[in-house]
Amino acid sequence: xDAPPPDLRTPVTLLTGWLGSGxxxxxxxxxAAPEGRRYAVLVNEFGEIGIDDRxxxxxxxxxxxxxxxCVCCSIRGDxxxxxxxxxxxxxxxxxxxxxxxxxxxxxxxxxPAPLLRTFLVEEEVxxxxxxxxxxxxxxxxxxxLALAERAAVEQVALADLLLxxxxxxxEPERVEELSVRLRSVNPIAPLRRTVHAEVPLExxxxxxxxxxxxxxxxxxHGHALDGIESVVLRSEHPLDEMKAQLWLGGVTxxxxxxxxxxxxxxxxxxxxxxxxxxxxxxxxxxxxxxxxAEGEPRRNELVFLGRELDRGFLERGLEAARAD
Numbered sequence: 001x002d003a004p005p006p007d008l009r010t011p012v013t014l015l016t017g018w019l020g021s022g023x024x025x026x027x028x029x030x031x032a033a034p035e036g037r038r039y040a041v042l043v044n045e046f047g048e049i050g051i052d053d054r055x056x057x058x059x060x061x062x063x064x065x066x067x068x069x070c071v072c073c074s075i076r077g078d079x080x081x082x083x084x085x086x087x088x089x090x091x092x093x094x095x096x097x098x099x100x101x102x103x104x105x106x107x108x109x110x111x112p113a114p115l116l117r118t119f120l121v122e123e124e125v126x127x128x129x130x131x132x133x134x135x136x137x138x139x140x141x142x143x144x145l146a147l148a149e150r151a152a153v154e155q156v157a158l159a160d161l162l163l164x165x166x167x168x169x170x171e172p173e174r175v176e177e178l179s180v181r182l183r184s185v186n187p188i189a190p191l192r193r194t195v196h197a198e199v200p201l202e203x204x205x206x207x208x209x210x211x212x213x214x215x216x217x218x219x220x221h222g223h224a225l226d227g228i229e230s231v232v233l234r235s236e237h238p239l240d241e242m243k244a245q246l247w248l249g250g251v252t253x254x255x256x257x258x259x260x261x262x263x264x265x266x267x268x269x270x271x272x273x274x275x276x277x278x279x280x281x282x283x284x285x286x287x288x289x290x291x292x293a294e295g296e297p298r299r300n301e302l303v304f305l306g307r308e309l310d311r312g313f314l315e316r317g318l319e320a321a322r323a324d
Contacts, residue, residue, distance in 0.1 A: 009130040012102040013205055014115060016155045017137035018146035019108030022165040026137065026197040026204065027105050033201060040086050040099040042079070079104075079115060080122050087128050101205070102129060111151045112136075112158050113260075116280045132207040133160040136189075137197065141169040143178050156182055157228050157260050157305045158280070159189045161204065168195045187230050188263055188303050227307045228260065233318050235300040238269035243321040245286065251317060252282045255306060264302035265289070269323035277302060 015023045031039065083102070106112060112134055119131040136159035139146060143164075146152040156162065162182055167175050179191055192199055244266060252259060262284060266275030276289040292298050304314060 007130060009128055010099070010102060011132040011205075011207070012104065012119065012129050013132060014104045014106065014112060014134045015137070016106045016110065016112045016134060016159075017108065017163075017165075018139065018142075018149065018152040018155065020142065021108065021137035021139040021146070022163070022194075022197040023105050023108070023137055026135075026163070026199075027103065029197060030103060030201060030204065035201075037101060038099040040102045042082060042086075042102060042104045079118050080125055083125050083129060109151060111154050113154065113280055116158065117283060120278075120280065120283045120285060132205075134158055135161045135163065135204055137163045137165050138178070138182065140164050140166045140175060140178055140193075147181070153185060153228060154260060156185045159186055161206075162186065162189045162191045163194050163197065163199060164191060165194045165197055167193045184230070185228050186305065187232060188261075188305075228305060229307065229309055231304045231309050231311050231314055233264075233300065233302045233304075233314060235318055235322075236267070236297070237300075238267050238298070238323045239300060239318075239321045240323040241268050241271070241275075243323075244268065244275075247317045247321045248277070248279075248284055248286070251304075251314065252279060252284055255309070257281060258308050259304060259306040261305045262302065265300065266302075267298045267300045274298075 015027060017023050027041065031041070086099075086102075104115065106115065116131060116134070119126055119129060136155045138156065147156075164175065164178060164182065170178075175193060179193070182191055192203070248262075251262070259279070259281060261281075262277060262279035264277050266277055266286060268275050271288075273291045274289040276287045278285050278287070300318065302318070
């Protein structure tokens with residue numbers, strides 16, 4: 001895992017959330033204020049986008065060109081085919097086809113895990129695109145109904161950024177209660193409280209995997225919605241790279257579907273940069289991240305999200321992966 005070359009792949013931001021959470025409103029904000037960016041917008045059905053008519057310029061097959069230079073495409077079938085078709089249209093001489101980022105809006109009923117898997121296992125997609133963040137919106141006014149659904153809870157668990165939206169429609173005490181519940185499901189993601197999905201767009205588009213530290217949940221091991229719990233591990237001991245890979249491979253194989261997500265930083269012996277761990281269910285990757293800064297404390301910070309997790313099992317594995 002040598003130091004990485006500049007990453008020239010197109011960044012991807014995934015917008016998810018239960019029905020009525022405000023995904024389309026956030027998408028409209030992104031499109032209305034592109035600030036020189038050109039987006040390719042992918043949705044499950046174009047009719048669901050609700051883009052204002054004045055933004056639409058013309059239609060070409062399944063691609064709609066917008067007045068701000070962005071393009072919009074419906075996902076009618078496989079996401080892989082859609083992404084590769086967009087890339088083939090992206091020729092140096094066709095400036096109208098260029099785009100700087102892909103925005104994917106899921107349907108409210110969708111679990112985002114299959115989409116995340118696409119960027120981990122499809123080689124041609126992974127060579128062209130990089131998934132930078134998953135942004136999940138939660139409707140504060142109807143959170144109780146939504147979070148009774150397994151898919152909605154997993155949308156929260158898989159998020160890199162959580163937006164608790166429509167907070168103006170509920171009492172402040174309810175907002176606090178929901179914030180605690182969401183953090184118990186996902187201690188990784190920053191939580192922002194919003195009205196009408198108003199949030200600095202740079203925060204929505206930020207690459208979440210390079211944050212300097214893993215947020216801690218209210219407790220280091222807390223049971224939460226739908227049986228989802230979080231285990232946070234920290235260690236200042238350097239890890240042997242091979243042992244760490246074997247440990248992580250064993251964790252994902254043994255836990256199987258009980259492990260929803262793992263994420264964090266690895267302090268690998270002999271490496272000048274931090275290792276970035278990203279995992280979704282049985283799939284995971286460790287990539288070279290930013291170099292450790294001079295004088296910066298080097299440590300492992302890992303979060304595992306799932307059901308029926310054994311903290312002791314995970315702690316013993318991390319200890320066994322220490323460099324001799």
